[in-house]
Amino acid sequence: MPGLWRIYRQIQQSKSFSASAVFVLLCALLATALYFLIRWAIIDAVWSGESKSCHSQAGACWIFIAEKWRFILFGLYPPSEQWRPTVALLMLSGFFWLIRQSGHMKYPAGLLILLLDVWLIAGGGLLPSIPVALWGGLPLTLLLTLGALLGALPLAIALAFARTSRIYVLRAFAMCYIETLRAVPLISVLFMASVMLPLLMPETSAPDKMLRALGALILFVAAYMAEAIRGGLVAIAAGQREAAAALGFGRRSYAWLIALPQAMRTAIPALTGIAIGTFKDTSLVLVIGLLDLMTTTRAALSDPQWLGHPLEAYGFAMVLYGVMAWGASQTARHLETTLTHHM
Template identity: 40%
Template sequence: MAPHATAAELPPPRTSVGPLAWLKQNLFATPKDTVLTILVVLFLLWVVPPLLRWAIFDATISGTTRDVCTFDGACWTVIKMRFGQLIYGLYPPEARWRVNLMAVLVVLSLVPLFLPWLKQKLLYGAGVLIVMPIVASLILEGGWGGLQQVETNLWGGLFLTLLISFVGIAASLPIGILLALGRRSNMPIIKALCVTLIEIVRGVPLITVLFMASVMLPLFFPPGWSIDKLTRALIGVSIFSGAYMAEVIRGGLQAIPKGQYEAANAMGLSYWQSMGLIILPQALRLVIPGIVNTFIGLFKDTSLVLIMGLYDLLGIARMIVASPEWLGRSIETYVAAGFGFWIFCYAMSRYSQRLERKLHTGHKH
């Protein structure tokens, strides 16, 4: 060390920066933290090695039947052989390219919404919501231009889960906004109708709403009209999720200071102008965690469409487990289905956190 070195030139102590400092601050800061860290490490040493042996080292993925598998490790052969069913359900294999094409079109249609230079994103998004269901129905159901017709009761797997979730999310947000505004309306009839709908839907489980949509919804159509099970499920899921979304958005509206409403009135804005330009943008920013939480709940609740005879990802997993060919291999199938749900739920959660940081919804000073 140089004889004239000052304190400012000396490197910081190794225990205040770097990995050692992180360990001390986060894992061994107090005696209590130290004990908890040791207990967690011992628990992981007890759980992780057997899990790795079962899932990786002793697992089997070769072959085409369960006869090649042993009960010492996981039999991922079932996932390899039934992967197509887990993704597409009972959709005909020769027509699965239509599902892939539709997935590409959806992704391409959503890309412009993430471009910062695009103007009129709201108008573009509304156009996508109107056009894409028509395009999806023509491509996926077929029956025209030489395309094989595929009934909706054959749709299933992850494809059906994403379809119901996408439609439910796209429909529940505007439904929730309208119901939340209606519940805060000064018109008694509008307010009473919105409050009644919200409280009735929120007072019963989703499985009841789906059952009512399956049994009673056709009664509201003229004689001779028919509505397939998938459409009934989409309507039931959208209404159920919209009622919960309404309460989330109402909480955001109540958090807006009264001065914002007064400022909008002072500027001469109409009700819809003040809501669309001033109030709603602020309210939606405040309740992003609640909105995404509702979306995640909706994504997981799609498994309940099984009561309507529709086989989503979990429904297809149960069908595979019940088949005589793969009896006794339920753990691997359910693990694969659960992993599929977790991937998309985690992706929505991470995007929500990123959006919160971008919009500064934490009100940090």
């Protein structure tokens, strides 16, 4: 409890009675909440038996999670092939570890991991193909998130430079794009990609709904990332451009070798928030028929044999979301610290 300890030290320094009373009240409320949580989740919980065993108990019904965890994690993916998304999840966890390492080889290695994950889930060659309609759960959520972030980053960098350009046409286009995409909700962009795009293209050449969702996410996320990177570009001291020009750097070399690395380091906290928000916003792909993690969680609750366990289901999903968000936050903090030391 480092937060409570920090508050306690501040109270000891201020020696205020009202602050001490508030601290004691907060500790009492926290202890009470922890008591009821432990009693519900552990002491009074049901760990084995059938669904009827949970009806007479006031605690959590963890039998429901034991019965439905495969469906929540993998959706309609064939049970005999679920080892493939399991391996893909383990490789994606290695992707976060790889980002924290030094050296330029981590970027092609990270791209290779993502391509292998897609091949494992989709199949082809030595593995039987699995249609996109059967993809779902946590692997689909992570693939959409990482695909959207990696696809949006180059577009966001281009928009950020265009927004700060001296050329009026580029600056106006970037401003219109960013402000338009930020002014509309993501669900409307997904709806346009799902309904309107197939109407504007020949039926045989229209991309499947997975690619349409990924394209909509890329276009939407790029607008937010562009503003975060633009903030980093604006924060660079004006004297650095004159110093770079005096050393013989041209506009392009200054932009890529001096301005962009500093802007990316400054924008890391904002980009981390956008990444975590994108991870949670993938739940909106339900509107185009994709079964992400939250959709499979809600679908598991609709089973007539297991009605009445929303706390267990959403608690399980909350832990998964929390672990992934925490991992992304820690990776971003490590990158920020590493870049600060190297600059």
